[in-house]
Amino acid sequence: MTTTPDTDRTETPTAALVADYLQAWNATEPQARRALIERVFAADVRYVDPLADVSGTDALDALVAGVQAQFPGMRFSGVGEVDAHHDVCRFRWGLGPEGAEPLVIGFDVATVASDGRITAVHGFLDRVPG
Numbered sequence: 001m002t003t004t005p006d007t008d009r010t011e012t013p014t015a016a017l018v019a020d021y022l023q024a025w026n027a028t029e030p031q032a033r034r035a036l037i038e039r040v041f042a043a044d045v046r047y048v049d050p051l052a053d054v055s056g057t058d059a060l061d062a063l064v065a066g067v068q069a070q071f072p073g074m075r076f077s078g079v080g081e082v083d084a085h086h087d088v089c090r091f092r093w094g095l096g097p098e099g100a101e102p103l104v105i106g107f108d109v110a111t112v113a114s115d116g117r118i119t120a121v122h123g124f125l126d127r128v129p130g
Contacts, residue, residue: 012082014084014112018078018110020040021110028068038057043057045057047060047123048121048123049121050125073097076095077102078093079105094106106123107123
């Protein structure tokens with residue numbers, strides 16, 4: 001995912017973490033994706049949504065690769081603002097062709113450790129085609 005810095009606003013550490021999170025889901029080159037996953041997520045991360053329940057960065061990496069294979073050419077993007085308090089953040093995301101209306105809209109709640117990495121994600125699907 002390519003991002004352009006917005007010089008008119010200051011990005012919070014949590015918003016930057018979510019941007020990196022989405023970048024990890026968009027990184028199709030395996031080594032780049034793995035580096036992002038290791039930077040963003042704790043080694044023992046747990047990711048749960050209606051379609052998946054995985055633990056650890058190896059399993060998360062495999063899940064992301066599987067989603068990319070299922071939705072080739074699609075990109076994850078942020079939808080709206082990131083909301084955070086204490087060690088928890090929530091954010092909406094879209095999945096669709098780059099520059100087009102997202103086909104899938106989801107909502108994730110993440111727990112962030114003191115080292116700034118995500119330890120848990122609880123995902124929800126708000127809009128799914130079909």
